[in-house]
Amino acid sequence: MNYKQIASADIDFLVSVCGTDRVYTGKAINEDFSHDELGGVSRMPDVMVEVTSTEEVSAIMKYAYDNNIPVTPRGQGTGLVGASVAMHGGIMLNMCRMNHFLELDEDNLTLTLEPGVLLMEISKFVEERDLFYPPDPGEKSATIGGNINTNAGGMRAVKYGVTRDYVRGLEVVMPDGTVMELGGKVVKNSSGYSLKDMIVGSEGTLAIITKAILKLLPLPQKTISLLIPFPELEMAIETVPKIIKSKAIPTAIEFMERDVILAAEEFLGKKFPDNTSDAYLLLTFDGNSKEEIEKAYEKVAHICLDSGALDVFISNTQERHAAIWSARGAFLEAIKASTTEMDECDVVVPRKHVGEFVKFTRQLQDRFNIRIMSFGHAGDGNLHIYVLRDQLDEQTWKQKLHDVFEVMYSHALELGGKVSGEHGIGFAKKPYLNDSMGEYGINLLRNIKLAFDPKNILNPGKVC
């Protein structure tokens, strides 16, 4: 791809739009902007601009379009597949300063906000007002713009669905600078192709989100979590389909292994309420009365005991929730801290195959003689499997990682799974998406990309 190299005239233009304080070049750009959370993919942008309004984004996109300069939008950079890395250099648009709540519409139960608002700020803002934004990805310091761009799922997907289900409308800036309103505050919408839904999960390749209208729910008044120890992981995971079949609807069904819990304990310097068993399921129930929740969880508790659970521990207060969920929230960081480098596989398989898939990855550990750790959303079939480099040399690591991933992704596909459940494709998972979609499918994606971005200047080299 032939893009215009950034020259001083381009910097002058950006400064004319944003002022000198918000335009960074060369060494003034923090090294963090060259990679994301996982760090496997890296490249510095030529210039990084902190934008504060739709008008600025539009002016910059129009300029970039006219001058054929690649533009990469970026939030907090907590992604795991390199989607927010400027693979072709050019302009990076840092959206983090567009972080204002614009309107809470209590008549329509919607929240309008800018893309740089953090997930943890949203939950605090709405929960103080007895409202609820259900998507609950583990990384609470991610921006809502990033969450929409990856269609993040999170722990409550079992009951409430994923980010897409809560995006009512978007304001976006197209690659040529045109500002579009997609969707809106309406509950139903059958008016042509759903462009809003194409933007959700597009990883910054189709348009830049400058405003979002989120759907809210009333806040459930009570929450109870169950931490359920099992003598072995297979037994734990085989219990999940029975829970789903029982028609009880937990908000979350997570699985975790002892090794990961121990890593989190060491990382946080804090004990988990129990670490004596090999494997655990973590379930959450919510509702509006204690009686309602107790009825739901007791049925499930019996199913677990009948399936071989060693006990069912009940978490029913803020302190107890905090002891469990602070560890759960630290799993990724803890695993990362336990090794030199890692890469992850975020496949999603039909829920009844979760057990089989986890068992399969465990066998890969021995077959390829490499450490593999996993945890994940057993209730929705989305797994987070981490392959750890430890002391392997660069070449062996690359080779083994490649081999393990090939086998894992192709097995997921055989089971009817998909490449990514919630982290996206970005740059790192492109080959696997390519394999799984086939030529016709990939061409369809590429043609959609071209329809939105004919000059291929917006976050080029990503997804397809």
Added chain:
Amino acid sequence: MKITVCIKQVPGTSEVEVDEKTGVLKRDGIDSKMNPYDLFALESAIRIKQQFATEVTAITMGPPQAEEIIREAYMMGADDGVILSDRRFAGSDVLATAYTLSQGIARDGIPDLIICGKQTTDGDTAQVGPEIAEFLNIPHVADVRKIIDLTSEHIKVEMDMPQTVEVVEVKLPALITVAKDINEPRLPSFKLKLASAGRPVKRLSLDDFSDQDEMNYGLNGSPTQVIKIFPPPANDDHEIWEGSTTELAGRLFEQLSEKKFLQR
């Protein structure tokens, strides 16, 4: 060994409002829970039970619905539970509360060890534990952060003082109050819930005590006169330091050591 753990039912959230006219906590519609510090006390007792043959009794003073936290103590591993419930106990200050608890505890003989949480999250006085020990005339150690040794004769603990940590050994029977760093409390067990469903909770009233003088209980037995109750101002004290990386690192190290987060 016999251990008694004192527990209390407190509001389920830390954001309880105070009625400005009456100065009383607005408890209506708010869930209650076991005082979080008491969980550390209960956990300490149950860990001892896992080492020695021990009988753990949970005792609380409160209205009949406080049975809920005794049931929860059963779900964590307590063997017996007692509620001290009587209209004549109403309006007790810390002294009357401690006296009432001491009467309840001593009724079947003073246990080898009494464990209390350091304080409650609603009253926050941290006085009831030591006062119980004074009424029972037994030694006590407050703010225990570690039990070093326990025999049938004595207990040796680390006591967390503001600037120092003292190692203290006292003869049994004794009372200790425990701080939050002593352990990570276990979660209530559904299996124990099923197993303890039919287990009774003993109820005692003033009529069951050796001292039946009503003047020693409730409002009558409370020398404290409450003039006003108000929520403490939220503590958002903070300091901002400036300096070179080395200076700041050194200063941070000093502070963390001083606050005992780090050991030199």
